[in-house]
Amino acid sequence: MIEGMERIxxxxxxxxxxxxxxxxxxxGCTRNVRFDAGQYLFHAGxxxxxxxxxxxxxxxxxxxxPGKDAITFQTAGEGDVVGxxxxxxxxxxxxxxxxxxxxxxxxxxxxxxxRKCDDDHNVGYEMMQRFVPVLVxxxxxxxxxxxxxxxxxx
Amino acid sequence: xxxxARRVVRTRRELADVWTxxxxxxxxxxxxxxxxxxxxxxFGVGEAAISISGDPAESGRLVHTIRAVGKVSEAxxxxxxxxxxxxxxxxGVGWPVEAADGADVVxxxxxxxxxxxxxxxxRLFGERHRFGRVVLLCGARSPKDxxxxxxxxxxxxxxxxxxxxxxxxxxxEWRGNVGVVTTLIGRAAFDPSNTVAFVCGPEVMMRFAAIxxxxxxVRPEAIHLSMERNMKCAIGHCGHCQFGGDFVCKDGxxxxxxxxxxxxxxxxx
Numbered sequence: 287m288i289e290g291m292e293r294i295x296x297x298x299x300x301x302x303x304x305x306x307x308x309x310x311x312x313x314g315c316t317r318n319v320r321f322d323a324g325q326y327l328f329h330a331g332x333x334x335x336x337x338x339x340x341x342x343x344x345x346x347x348x349x350x351x352p353g354k355d356a357i358t359f360q361t362a363g364e365g366d367v368v369g370x371x372x373x374x375x376x377x378x379x380x381x382x383x384x385x386x387x388x389x390x391x392x393x394x395x396x397x398x399x400x401r402k403c404d405d406d407h408n409v410g411y412e413m414m415q416r417f418v419p420v421l422v423x424x425x426x427x428x429x430x431x432x433x434x435x436x437x438x439x440x
Numbered sequence: 441x442x443x444x445a446r447r448v449v450r451t452r453r454e455l456a457d458v459w460t461x462x463x464x465x466x467x468x469x470x471x472x473x474x475x476x477x478x479x480x481x482x483f484g485v486g487e488a489a490i491s492i493s494g495d496p497a498e499s500g501r502l503v504h505t506i507r508a509v510g511k512v513s514e515a516x517x518x519x520x521x522x523x524x525x526x527x528x529x530x531x532g533v534g535w536p537v538e539a540a541d542g543a544d545v546v547x548x549x550x551x552x553x554x555x556x557x558x559x560x561x562x563r564l565f566g567e568r569h570r571f572g573r574v575v576l577l578c579g580a581r582s583p584k585d586x587x588x589x590x591x592x593x594x595x596x597x598x599x600x601x602x603x604x605x606x607x608x609x610x611x612x613e614w615r616g617n618v619g620v621v622t623t624l625i626g627r628a629a630f631d632p633s634n635t636v637a638f639v640c641g642p643e644v645m646m647r648f649a650a651i652x653x654x655x656x657x658v659r660p661e662a663i664h665l666s667m668e669r670n671m672k673c674a675i676g677h678c679g680h681c682q683f684g685g686d687f688v689c690k691d692g693x694x695x696x697x698x699x700x701x702x703x704x705x706x707x708x709x
Contacts, residue, residue: 346618358610360619365627386615423623426648430620431608435642436551436581437509 291316294392298339299365300416308409315398321385327368334377336393337369343389348382356382360427370424372396373403373417441675443481443526446502448519454587458552459517460493460505463527469499474559475534475666475694479674480504481526482515489671489689490516491556492530497566502527505555505587531674533694535560535664540636544572546628546658548649550579550621550641554587556666556693557640561595568600575628576603579621579641583607583614602628621645625652632657640666647704650697663697 291313295301301312319338321327327338330350338345344363348356359381362368368383368391377400403410450462472492481487490513494503508517519525537560545564549557564574576595580586586605596603604624606617617624621641635658639649646665653663669681669688676690684703686692 344615344617355612358612358614358618360623361606361617363617363627423626427620427623430622430645430648433644434581434608435645436579436585436608 291392294341295339298341298392300339300367304412308412311402311409312394312399315395315402317393317395319391319393321389321391323385323387325385325389327383327385327389327391328379329382330379332379334369334372334379335396337367337372337396338383338391338393340364340366340368341390341392343391344386345389346384346386348384350382356384359431360424361386367417367420369396370417370420372400373413441528441673443479443487443528445524446527448521448523448525450521451519454505455585457509457517458505458507458587460503461516461519462494463502463504463525465500465502466527470502470530471499472496472530472559473534474537474563475556476530476532477556477671477674477693478502478504478527478529479531479671480506480516481528482512482519483524483526485515486512487526487528487672488512488516489531489674491666491693493555493558495562495566496559497562505552505558507552528674531689533692535638535666535694536636537563539662540564541570542572542634543662544575544630544635546575546577546625546630546635546637546653548577548579548621548625548637548639548641548653550645550649551581551585552587553639553641553645553666554578557638558588560638565595565598565601572634573630574601575630576601577621577624577628578603578605579624579645580605580607582609583616604628620648622648622652625649625656633659635662637663638666639663643668643704650701654697660698660701661696664694665697665700666693667695667700668693 345368346358347360348358350356446463449464452460477489477491479487480490490504493505494501506517508514610618637653639646650663667688671689672678672680674689676687681688
């Protein structure tokens, strides 16, 4: 079972090139999950205790707006990771994540991995090296979205 | 270099402020290279550089797609069948489709940038056997701003093309990707070491798309961008479109990221 998970994680784009020892540890903190269209992976404000490696389907990352529909600021698909806030205090989600169609993913127990990062800073550094680029990419994408480079249609 | 009077034979509204107009060519045909542009003259209003958006294999049809953003483009966009406009061209350096022979091709289009890329896409699709993987990545402001949407759907249905669309903003009715077009580059399947990329859109989008392509391993000399500047004479004499030591009308509009990288970072030009 764990061997199967190791293979799946090794083949996932986000954890490509992970060393065997860390891979084995991560695999021990994982489970297969499935979300139907419309189901939430997590909501803003909830404890960030599990993040997801998407294997199939699409997830909308949304900001809830009181009295209005939530605003989708990005979608994640196969090969992407959903959930970054598990790595930094206060370990709570900052946005919603909603499956827009059937989603199959690997859920990673973030509490388990946080403990490992605290105990073994090499693992912690490895996680930072993989998750910080996600944050940088998202920041850069947000800058471009704010610039509204395509102009306004009348 | 005088404009030739030509009749508009067909018009089509693409988006709220974008029209495609088809002009009868001089004689039976009008030969052009993908990525080239014409100077179109709305008599009594003025002249503007407009990319050719039709199929180079159909030389009997001269097609332009125009966003109505100023007096000239508005006058051109609102022409009707039977109206007469002036045409000069074709001008400029186009997309080097031949350079992609045997290579993977990644086409990144942002907003109206798909219009100058469409002739290259027609050629790529028409001579599909000559290329490796062909990837089309389109970005738009919102679902209602996706240019040539039905055509993109048609392309997406082809098994020999990977086509993806993303929008910057969407409501819940939209079931596709949300995020800037550069986010699609990391997800696309191609061999960076043997890839030729064509990128067209707003300059800031092209800059970040080129950076993303390069970070995936595409050589900067294999990344081609189409620049936009205020073109007047279109033959490199007037200097309006000077960009560093080059004239965009004559030396471009298409140039490599290798050639443009330093200038793209300069605010003064």
